[in-house]
Amino acid sequence: MNKLQPNAKSASFAATNAVFIGRSIRHSLRNVESLLMAILLPVMLMLMFTYVFGGAIDPSGDYVNYVVPGIILLCAGFGSSSTAVDVATDMTNGIIDRFRTMPIRSLGVITGHVAASLARNLLATGIVIGVALLVGFRPAAGTLEWLGALGVIVLFILTFTWLFAAIGLVTGSPSSAGGYGFVLLFLPYLSSAFVPTSTMPAWLQGVANHQPITPVIETIRGLLTGTPVKEHVWWAIGWCAAILVIALVWSMLAFRRRGSGR
Amino acid sequence: MNACAIEVTGLRKSFGKRTVLNGLSLSVAKGTIFALLGPNGAGKTTLIHILSTLSDPDDGAARIEGYDVVSSRTAVRRSISLTGQFAAVDEVLTGRENLTMMCRLCGLSRGEARMRTAELLKRFALEEAADRRVKAYSGGMRRRLDLAVSLVVSRPVLFLDEPTTGLDTVSRRALWDTILGLKEQGITIFLTTQYLEEADQLADEIAVLSGGRIVATGTAETLKAQVGGEVVELRNRQDEVIRTIPTSGSVHDIRQTLNEIASSCPPDTRMVIRKPSMDDVFLALTTVEQKEVSHA
Ligand SMILES: Nc1ncnc2c1ncn2[C@@H]1O[C@H](COP(=O)(O)OP(=O)(O)OP(=O)(O)O)[C@@H](O)[C@H]1O
Numbered sequence: 001m002n003k004l005q006p007n008a009k010s011a012s013f014a015a016t017n018a019v020f021i022g023r024s025i026r027h028s029l030r031n032v033e034s035l036l037m038a039i040l041l042p043v044m045l046m047l048m049f050t051y052v053f054g055g056a057i058d059p060s061g062d063y064v065n066y067v068v069p070g071i072i073l074l075c076a077g078f079g080s081s082s083t084a085v086d087v088a089t090d091m092t093n094g095i096i097d098r099f100r101t102m103p104i105r106s107l108g109v110i111t112g113h114v115a116a117s118l119a120r121n122l123l124a125t126g127i128v129i130g131v132a133l134l135v136g137f138r139p140a141a142g143t144l145e146w147l148g149a150l151g152v153i154v155l156f157i158l159t160f161t162w163l164f165a166a167i168g169l170v171t172g173s174p175s176s177a178g179g180y181g182f183v184l185l186f187l188p189y190l191s192s193a194f195v196p197t198s199t200m201p202a203w204l205q206g207v208a209n210h211q212p213i214t215p216v217i218e219t220i221r222g223l224l225t226g227t228p229v230k231e232h233v234w235w236a237i238g239w240c241a242a243i244l245v246i247a248l249v250w251s252m253l254a255f256r257r258r259g260s261g262r
Numbered sequence: 263m264n265a266c267a268i269e270v271t272g273l274r275k276s277f278g279k280r281t282v283l284n285g286l287s288l289s290v291a292k293g294t295i296f297a298l299l300g301p302n303g304a305g306k307t308t309l310i311h312i313l314s315t316l317s318d319p320d321d322g323a324a325r326i327e328g329y330d331v332v333s334s335r336t337a338v339r340r341s342i343s344l345t346g347q348f349a350a351v352d353e354v355l356t357g358r359e360n361l362t363m364m365c366r367l368c369g370l371s372r373g374e375a376r377m378r379t380a381e382l383l384k385r386f387a388l389e390e391a392a393d394r395r396v397k398a399y400s401g402g403m404r405r406r407l408d409l410a411v412s413l414v415v416s417r418p419v420l421f422l423d424e425p426t427t428g429l430d431t432v433s434r435r436a437l438w439d440t441i442l443g444l445k446e447q448g449i450t451i452f453l454t455t456q457y458l459e460e461a462d463q464l465a466d467e468i469a470v471l472s473g474g475r476i477v478a479t480g481t482a483e484t485l486k487a488q489v490g491g492e493v494v495e496l497r498n499r500q501d502e503v504i505r506t507i508p509t510s511g512s513v514h515d516i517r518q519t520l521n522e523i524a525s526s527c528p529p530d531t532r533m534v535i536r537k538p539s540m541d542d543v544f545l546a547l548t549t550v551e552q553k554e555v556s557h558a
């Protein structure tokens with residue numbers, strides 16, 4: 001009978017999160033197609049931009065140095081978008097009900113997906129940088145600049161992953177979550193990722209210069225290749241922090257609402 | 263100390279204009295098996311969702327082990343375990359991984375989790391499939407895993423929403439034994455079912471839910487007298503039913519019934535002993551109430 005005491009046991013906060021992170025990482029590793037896509041797509045994009053478009057955009061052959069930061073972000077955006085589908089799948093499958101009736105912080109399910117996305121994306125980023133070095137990327141960064149760039153990349157991945165998690169929470173089904181997520185993936189094309197914004201028509205420059213991707217890219221580019229970073233870094237951090245806070249609050253509200261609205 | 267494991271008073275819940283629970287009250291004594299019967303859409307799952315803190319009632323109150331399901335959620339969650347109507351297992355993981363994950367979430371150490379997992383795999387005849395992904399499980403295997411998962415730790419109150427739906431006879435019997443074994447341990451079990459036989463075999467108390475309320479309640483015996491045993495039906499010369507008397511169906515009981523009524527019956531009264539199908543009576547019980555509600 002002593003086994004029936006309520007409050008007898010429940011997992012600690014750290015253990016709960018470790019379990020959920022482990023679960024999401026297993027999910028990522030077993031979803032072979034999407035893991036391959038997350039790694040191959042950016043690599044292919046980079047090869048394409050360097051060898052196919054590169055010559056036309058910048059005949060000097062230096063385009064690879066320009067485009068790498070853009071590819072890194074494109075890859076991070078794409079990689080984190082699958083979080084929307086993962087989260088939506090969990091919310092529509094009965095397992096979330098089980099987690100909710102346990103004395104644990106069940107938001108950990110979402111945190112687990114975010115952590116797995118961060119791991120997946122950092123792996124993909126590492127591979128992209130490796131391939132970039134092979135095809136002629138010559139960064140001018142010292143250790144500090146590398147760390148700075150890594151910090152900005154991590155912040156960017158976290159921001160977009162939480163945003164996609166929120167999208168996964170508010171949309172009713174995995175497929176619509178995928179659809180909404182896709183829209184966000186156009187943002188990098190309307191930024192300084194592939195061509196300087198000064199080459200765009202004036203109205204588009206207005207869009208491109210005032211959206212979050214451009215300062216993030218300029219910051220990474222500046223840190224890695226020595227172009228001026230200027231005020232971009234503050235804009236990058238500001239944009240990411242603002243979106244991150246909004247995405248976090250939005251996720252938590254949506255998570256709670258999905259629970260009691262039945 | 264409160265002797266009630268579950269106490270529900272005046273519970274109401276609507277979805278839009280549709281009232282599903284309409285002032286429902288019930289109580290379940292500690293350490294007993296309580297079976298809730300009701301037709302599809304009666305609100306069984308809705309009630310279980312409220313009792314297990316998954317959704318909030320519009321009105322009324324429910325207490326589990328003395329804790330209010332709205333204001334003391336965490337305490338309630340520490341006291342319950344739930345197997346929902348639809349399997350709630352992780353399809354991407356293997357059976358073993360599912361169980362280990364839940365053990366860890368319940369605060370077991372790695373070693374304890376490994377042992378408990380092995381124990382449950384054995385008990386639910388899942389050893390062979392343990393390292394296959396759940397995606398490849400059959401419906402019954404999934405169901406068994408789902409049940410195993412909710413028994414990872416012994417909480418005082420266990421909710422089972424149609425636990426045997428989709429199980430074959432062998433697994434069903436095995437599960438009945440498991441449930442009875444849990445009762446031995448002092449666990450209170452609240453289950454819903456579509457099978458009157460199941461309620462009969464297991465439950466200390468049965469309640470019938472219809473029109474958002476409990477329309478009949480009793481022990482297996484008393485309800486069986488109403489719905490399950492032999493019914494003595496008295497008919498007049500025009501073959502109209504003038505009285506039905508439920509009996510247990512035993513020779514003794516029928517004889518006693520006949521003794522009691524023989525003197526007061528008109529001489530041309532005829533008697534039929536028939537076995538009402540449980541479903542018939544259940545249907546009668548549940549449709550009458552629905553009419554009343556729609557008139558109100
Ligand atoms: N989230 C919801 N939104 C709207 N209506 C709902 C919702 N959940 C349940 N209902 C309605 O409430 C009623 C009761 O549903 P519930 O699932 O509780 O029935 P049940 O007794 O469990 O039925 P079954 O035997 O089929 O499992 C149904 O009419 C259903 O359509």
Ligand SMILES: [Mg+2]
Pocket residue numbers: 306307308347423
């Ligand atoms: Mg149901």
